[in-house]
Amino acid sequence: MRRDVLAWPYLTGLVVLVLFPAMAAIVLAFTEYSGVQPPTFNGLENFSRIFDDSLFWKALANSLIFIAISVPLRVIAAGGAAILLHSRSRAAAVGRPAAYLPSVMPDVAYALLWLWILNPIYGPLTAAFESLGVTSPGWLTDPWATRVAIAVMSAFQIGEGLVVALAARRALPGSIYEAAAVDGASPLFTLTRVTLPLMAPALALLALRDLILSFQLNFVPALIVTEGGPRLATTFVPLYVYRAAFTYFRFGYASAVTVLLFAMTAAVVFVQYRLARRWRFV
Amino acid sequence: MSVSLRGVEKAFAARSAAPIPVLHGIDLEVPDGEMIVIVGPSGSGKTTLLRCIAGLEELDRGSVLVGGRDVTHDDPGERDIAMVFQELALYPHLTVRANIAFGLKARKSPPAEVAVAVADVARTLELEPLLGRLPSELSGGERQRVALARAIVRDPTAFLLDEPLSNLDPALRTRARVEIRTLQRDLGRTAIYVTHDQVEAMTLGDRIAVLRNGRVEQVGAPLELYDHPASAFVGRFLGTPPMSILSSEVLTPDRRKAAAFGIRPERVRLADADGDVKATVEVVEHIGSSTVVHLRTSHGELLARTPGRDVPQPGETVMVSFADRDIRFFESEDGRAVTP
Structure with missing residues (x-):
């Protein structure tokens, strides 16, 4: 048996589920297509419409706000969990799967769970605030509180990031921690001068990966928990594309937005990659 | 300052069995300014002992005193000792300068003092041109000097060195x-140096402590241990080539004072005719300055070291002899020494 035969299912999936739709999106971006009539070529008209569409800019701003809140939160959560849970202790052994668990929950179930948590009348988060004598922010009614809530939701689904950060933390030799202990370094000094700088390349890689992921991972919560509101505060680009395609049947226009989003993501990745290349010392 | 170990015991937990004892009541006194070398084979507990002194392992029983102060329950950073690790443990992301300064900064020394101390140590160890480099840009010898610099910059009361030369050619x-x-x-500080290399032990230590299976087999000056090993194990462990231990049955009955005896290879005389024992030459090793002859007797292997190069060839039968004053008797071939 040829060894590369094992690659065929993967390659088939890649072509059918990724490459073909991507190529189709690029082609459709230059067409007028409602899904009923055959697509008609319209040149760069979809792209010029994007720049005149205030709703697109609103969605893009929402996405960037989400990224600005969610990426640091997720990297801090993954890095922090890795630092706390890397040891071989029994508590850490229980903590690791617990921290990973939200990532294996189906997205819709996870979103529905948060819909309950954030509920302004009977949600536990509201109850927790009230028990402290503090008025709970309107998690589903105030635009900024809702944006923060969606970002916080994403900060619990850090399973893959946790695995990367755990691997980075465990790769650090124990002897340097023993050297720091003999040197009289406090835990905080060791964390800030040894652990974090040595994990920085891995955490930077995680941030890079999360930046790409964060353009997309708000789709399900925005659709199910907030439905894009309140006052369009959580209408992120993926939801905007989805509605353009499947609510208003503007497949050509939706494809053009997707292509633009892809180009923007690629540009950001390129800049970060160039920056990350300088970060080598080990 | 002096370092004292009193009845130090340590066992490591095993997953499916009773704890495995590693140190069995170690007592050791290291006077102020002395360099003692702890030597022993792999698994003898020497690194564990050093880690217990550093505070990196908790003792099950016993105590550690530094300068008369009981530091058994102190954190490693509170013991005022410095340690050089076998793998050197330099911080890979910090320059040589920052590596050396790390301990002082951790103890919140004023920046001006840190700069002066780092400069002094760098001058002493000829590290000045390397201060801006990362550990990955240094050779093995340079890294080892940085590790030493990091230890001495704090001017600690005692140094612990765990096989710091093992990675050098x-x-x-x-x-x-x-x-x-x-x-x-020059520093006049107490140092405890761990190695499994007996040449390092012989050349570095004011005294040597030989460890075996978590017990101190013998403590003393290098030549004292070499000439008067307290056990067959010490005799075999110190010296290259090692002491030969043979059953006393090869000696004439009037010379037998115990079950076994040991003889250093340089004390064995090869004779053509008259001699104490008949032996067959198995291997001849030319070291350059001398020649080591591996001999097979009726009661075991015997090594002879002679300054010349003109020695019997493999397969030849020779007579060997040794003077009574060069023989050391033991209870058995793995036993304690018997005082005549």
């Missing part, structure tokens, strides 16, 4: 050995 190791010895004498 032989030529560099010899030079580094001399440097460490000179540095320790």
Whole structure:
């Protein structure tokens, strides 16, 4: 048996589920297509419409706000969990799967769970605030509180990031921690001068990966928990594309937005990659 | 300052069995300014002992005193000792300068003092041109010097060195050995040096403590241990080539004072006719300055070391002899020494 035969299912999936739709999106971006009539070529008209569409800019701003809140939160959560849970202790052994668990929950179930948590009348988060004598922010009614809530939701689904950060933390030799202990370094000094700088390349890689992921991972919560509101505060680009395609049947226009989003993501990745290349010392 | 170990016991937990004892009631006194070398084979507990002194392992029983102060329950950073690790444990993301300064900054020393101390140590160890480099940009010998610099910059009361030369090539190791010895004498600080290399032990230590299976087999000056090993194990462990241990049955009955005896290879005389024992030459090793002859007797292997190169060839039968004053008797071939 040829060894590369094992690659065929993967390659088939890649072509059918990724490459073909991507190529189709690029082609459709230059067409007028409602899904009923055959697509008609319209040149760069979809792209010029994007720049005149205030709703697109609103969605893009929402996405960037989400990224600005969610990426640091997720990297801090993954890095922090890795630092706390890397040891071989029994508590850490229980903590690791617990921290990973939200990532294996189906997205819709996870979103529905948060819909309950954030509920302004009977949600536990509201109850927790009230028990402290503090008025709970309107998690589903105030635009900024809702944006923060969606970002916080994403900060619990850090399973893959946790695995990367755990691997980075465990790769650090124990002897340097023993050297720091003999040197009289406090835990905080060791964390800030040894652990974090040595994990920085891995955490930077995680941030890079999360930046790409964060353009997309708000789709399900925005659709199910907030439905894009309140006052369009959580209408992120993926939801905007989805509605353009499947609510208003503007497949050509939706494809053009997707292509633009892809180009923007690629540009950001390129800049970060160039920056990350300088970060080598080990 | 002196370092004292009193009844130090340590066992490591095993997953499916009873704890495995590693140190069995170690007592050791290291006077102020002395360099003691703890030597022993792999698994004898020497690194564990050093880690117990550093505070990196908790004792099950016993106590550790530094300068008369009981530090058994102190954190490693509170013991005022410095340690050089076998793998050197330099911080890979910090420059040589920052590596050396790390301990002082951790103890919140004023920046001006840190700069002066780092400069002094860098001058002493000839590290000045390397201060801006990362550990990955240094050779093995340079890294080893940085690790030493990091230890001495804090001016601790005692140094612990865990096989710091094991990753160096032989030529560099010899030079580094001399440097460490000179540095320790100049600083006048107590040093506890762990190694499994008996040449390092013989050349570095004011005294040597031989460890075996978590027990101190013998403590004493290097030549005292070499000439008067307290056990067959010490005799075999110290010296290259090692002491030969044979059953006393090869001796004439009037010379037998115990079940076994040991003889250093350089004390064995090869004779053509008259001699004490008949032996067959198995292997001849020409070291250059001398020749080591591996001999097979009716009661075991015997090594002879002679300054000349004109020695019997493999397969030849020779007579060997040894003077009574060169023989050391033991209870058995693995037993304690018997005092005549």
